[in-house]
Amino acid sequence: MTAGCDPSEFRSVMGRFVTGVTVVTVVDGAGPHGVTVNSFTSLSLDPPLIGVCVRRAGRSAAALRRSTHFGVSILGAGQEELGRFFARADRPSGVGAFDRVPHRIGVAEVPLIDGAAAQLECLVRQRIRAGDHLMYVGEVIGLRLDGAVDSLAFHRGRFLSVA
Secondary structure (H helix, E strand, O other), rough: OOOOOHHHHHHHHHHOOOOOOEEHHHHHEEEEEEEEOOOOEEEEEEEEEEEEEEOOOEEEEEEEHHHOOOEEEEOOOOOOOHHHHHHHHHHHHHHHHHOOEEEEOOOOOOOEEOOEEEEEEEEEEEEEOOOOOOEEEEEEEEEEEOOOEEEEEEEEEEEEEEE
């Protein structure tokens, strides 16, 4: 960490920023993987590009490195348990990762979580190293919106419903 910036203070400051809650999904040779990500943003409308950031040392970063496509499920109100589940370090990966998670397989062959406020399927366009994280730029090749579902948010360590 840069001199003059305490890591725990930086984390507290960033916790004041309200974010959405997404689960990024990918499939590699070992099967499906999912990870909770709140570092998600729209980058461009033409072409439609999004960005997601994952910890370089995490299992999901390794799976993403081996993949050409990924999915993003923007969690809906009431899906806090899924957000917690995919944030756990001891969560299953591979064949059993989605056994108890209602989902469908999209056109990009990645899991998309049922009941999500929105779902995107992306082609990996760029990988950018950013400190202890990797940013994946994805071109959106498919999407689905459920206008009846409110989004789930995260603020100061707590999940919130956004109506």
